[in-house]
Amino acid sequence: MILHLSFRNLFRNARRTIAVLLTVALGAGALFSFKGFINGILDDYRENTVHAHYGHGQINTMGYRDTVYEKPWKYWIKDSKSLESYLSKKEEVEYVFPRITFSGLLKKGNLSIGGQGEGIVAKDEAEFFHSLNIESGKALKNEKNGIMLGKGLAKALKAKPGDSLTIYVNASNGSINDAKFKVTGIFYTGSQDFDNRMFRVQLKSAQSLMKTSSIESISIGLKDHNEWDKFEKGFAKDYSKLEATPFNVLDKVYYQHSVDWLNTQFAVVQVIIIGIVLLGIFNTISSSILERKQEIGNLRANGESVFDVMKLIVTEGTLMGLFGTLFGIGLSYFVLMTFLHHGIKLPPGPGLTNEMFISFKFNWKILAQVFSVNFVVVVIAASMAGVKVAKMSIAKALRSY
Amino acid sequence: MTYQKYIYKLKNIFFNYKLGSLEVAAINGISLNIPSKALITLSGPSGSGKSTLSNLLGLIEPLQKGEMLFNGEDLNKMSDAKKNEIRKHEIGFIFQQFHLIPVLSAEENVAYFLKRLKLPKGEVKKRTKETLEAVGLFEHRMKKPSELSGGQKQRVAIARAIAKDPSVIIADEPTASLDQKTGREIMEVFKKLVKEKSVTIIITSHDPMVLSYAEHQFYIKDGKLDKEEK
Numbered sequence: 001m002i003l004h005l006s007f008r009n010l011f012r013n014a015r016r017t018i019a020v021l022l023t024v025a026l027g028a029g030a031l032f033s034f035k036g037f038i039n040g041i042l043d044d045y046r047e048n049t050v051h052a053h054y055g056h057g058q059i060n061t062m063g064y065r066d067t068v069y070e071k072p073w074k075y076w077i078k079d080s081k082s083l084e085s086y087l088s089k090k091e092e093v094e095y096v097f098p099r100i101t102f103s104g105l106l107k108k109g110n111l112s113i114g115g116q117g118e119g120i121v122a123k124d125e126a127e128f129f130h131s132l133n134i135e136s137g138k139a140l141k142n143e144k145n146g147i148m149l150g151k152g153l154a155k156a157l158k159a160k161p162g163d164s165l166t167i168y169v170n171a172s173n174g175s176i177n178d179a180k181f182k183v184t185g186i187f188y189t190g191s192q193d194f195d196n197r198m199f200r201v202q203l204k205s206a207q208s209l210m211k212t213s214s215i216e217s218i219s220i221g222l223k224d225h226n227e228w229d230k231f232e233k234g235f236a237k238d239y240s241k242l243e244a245t246p247f248n249v250l251d252k253v254y255y256q257h258s259v260d261w262l263n264t265q266f267a268v269v270q271v272i273i274i275g276i277v278l279l280g281i282f283n284t285i286s287s288s289i290l291e292r293k294q295e296i297g298n299l300r301a302n303g304e305s306v307f308d309v310m311k312l313i314v315t316e317g318t319l320m321g322l323f324g325t326l327f328g329i330g331l332s333y334f335v336l337m338t339f340l341h342h343g344i345k346l347p348p349g350p351g352l353t354n355e356m357f358i359s360f361k362f363n364w365k366i367l368a369q370v371f372s373v374n375f376v377v378v379v380i381a382a383s384m385a386g387v388k389v390a391k392m393s394i395a396k397a398l399r400s401y
Numbered sequence: 402m403t404y405q406k407y408i409y410k411l412k413n414i415f416f417n418y419k420l421g422s423l424e425v426a427a428i429n430g431i432s433l434n435i436p437s438k439a440l441i442t443l444s445g446p447s448g449s450g451k452s453t454l455s456n457l458l459g460l461i462e463p464l465q466k467g468e469m470l471f472n473g474e475d476l477n478k479m480s481d482a483k484k485n486e487i488r489k490h491e492i493g494f495i496f497q498q499f500h501l502i503p504v505l506s507a508e509e510n511v512a513y514f515l516k517r518l519k520l521p522k523g524e525v526k527k528r529t530k531e532t533l534e535a536v537g538l539f540e541h542r543m544k545k546p547s548e549l550s551g552g553q554k555q556r557v558a559i560a561r562a563i564a565k566d567p568s569v570i571i572a573d574e575p576t577a578s579l580d581q582k583t584g585r586e587i588m589e590v591f592k593k594l595v596k597e598k599s600v601t602i603i604i605t606s607h608d609p610m611v612l613s614y615a616e617h618q619f620y621i622k623d624g625k626l627d628k629e630e631k
Contacts, residue, residue: 301488398496
């Protein structure tokens with residue numbers, strides 16, 4: 001009966017009900033759109049980070065990333081073939097990329113610049129690391145002594161595809177070693193710091209330069225990024241002297257900090273939207289209830305408890321919350337998918353150099369989150385509005401005009 | 402429920418209203434016994450305290466000072482939940498302003514509190530039909546309050562009050578918004594109810610026509626019992 005009466009009460013003052021529904025819908029739509037937008041940015045960030053450099057994660061010897069600073073090659077992974085074979089057979093793993101990194105001095109003509117080199121199996125990496133944008137030339141694939149330069153590094157060296165340069169390194173045996181390379185292409189990832197210092201050569205060339213047969217790390221490309229935890233758990237069981245680190249930890253400065261930054265921003269905007277919705281609904285439902293004081297007094301006189309009256313008011317709020325939230329989410333989804341399905345062009349993010357095209361990305365979790373947050377807000381607003389009148393003395397409520 | 406000879410016994414009742422920092426005495430030491438199964442009137446000039454007394458009898462104002470028994474039960478020892486239960490089952494209210502629920506039809510208004518009593522569906526239907534027929538409004542049962550005249554609205558309010566089969570009906574100025582003819586018709590309904598349903602009806606009014614129907618009259622003046630007539 002309470003549900004029936006609450007439903008009928010929605011039609012008591014159509015203009016007011018529409019005002020509440022629109023407030024709720026606006027709040028739900030704003031939260032849903034913003035959450036979808038943030039999710040789109042985070043997805044883009046994640047894909048960019050994974051497919052530009054790190055993969056979904058990386059294998060190193062235990063403690064290598066945090067504790068080893070001097071002569072790191074001493075701690076590299078020896079006899080990596082059996083490990084690569086093990087990883088390739090793992091159910092969650094799709095790609096296995098052995099790598100080494102090293103510091104070197106790049107010399108072209110009279111110019112000498114220090115850089116950070118990566119030895120990679122270029123042919124295998126070309127497909128997975130598609131976020132590595134080629135500014136000029138082509139991606140390194142089979143060229144034995146080819147080198148790809150980061151955009152900033154190439155600019156500093158005044159190098160272009162086809163140019164030759166020499167790399168000098170401090171090899172693992174302590175000697176100075178050098179080799180000649182030919183620039184195949186110039187790349188950029190959008191991360192300025194990365195593009196200013198990185199260069200890439202074939203793994204075998206790098207190992208030859210460093211006079212080592214070991215590898216420093218193995219980057220992993222998973223079939224599904226959600227499977228990292230499962231992979232990590234299984235790997236830790238099988239290789240206790242090695243450790244697997246996910247990309248968000250590897251790229252804490254850019255990826256994880258950006259995620260935290262955006263999530264904090266979302267939380268602030270969410271609080272603002274919730275505040276507006278809460279006050280809007282509280283105000284509208286309050287005036288609606290105040291007009292019905294006598295009616296509520298009559299309900300109370302006839303034995304309805306404060307709790308019963310609250311149930312009635314909260315049910316009304318709940319119905320408005322339900323319809324308003326569904327309407328708001330439905331409408332915003334329709335508008336975004338119809339008019340903005342290509343996304344929105346954004347200027348470069350913090351630490352990035354290229355513009356981003358962000359699309360709105362929704363999933364069931366977002367839908368459930370927005371629905372429940374908005375729904376709870378409406379119920380709270382209705383409860384806040386109802387409690388005063390429900391608790392009012394019956395005689396006073398009946399006397400009020 | 403077994404009814405006592407007196408449904409209400411009031412002893413030395415006081416009641417003050419707070420108006421800002423002022424305290425205004427509305428009931429000033431009333432003691433009276435209200436007999437069961439009779440048509441009772443509470444009358445007196447405006448501001449005499451009759452509506453306050455009616456609210457106290459309806460358990461919708463808290464007892465501030467004095468002793469009051471409802472059907473033998475001491476209100477001073479009664480919890481709010483118990484008072485709610487008494488109002489829900491034992492007391493029917495009829496107000497001058499009707500206080501019908503505007504979004505429900507006449508039939509739904511009557512059925513609402515019956516459903517809240519958790520009566521079986523068939524019983525709700527039966528009582529709704531019987532009471533609407535008793536007040537002559539069955540053919541208007543689908544109409545909303547806004548489609549009914551003042552007299553018809555008051556009849557719906559009466560039907561709603563009697564449908565739950567209370568032992569007392571408290572009616573505050575039930576004919577004040579009605580013309581004399583309709584008022585008389587309403588009073589005939591009350592008279593019939595007392596006779597047929599053995600209910601106690603307590604009416605607050607200063608209308609001589611209403612008072613002429615009373616079996617027992619209490620005159621209130623300045624918050625005190627001025628006169629009692631049987």
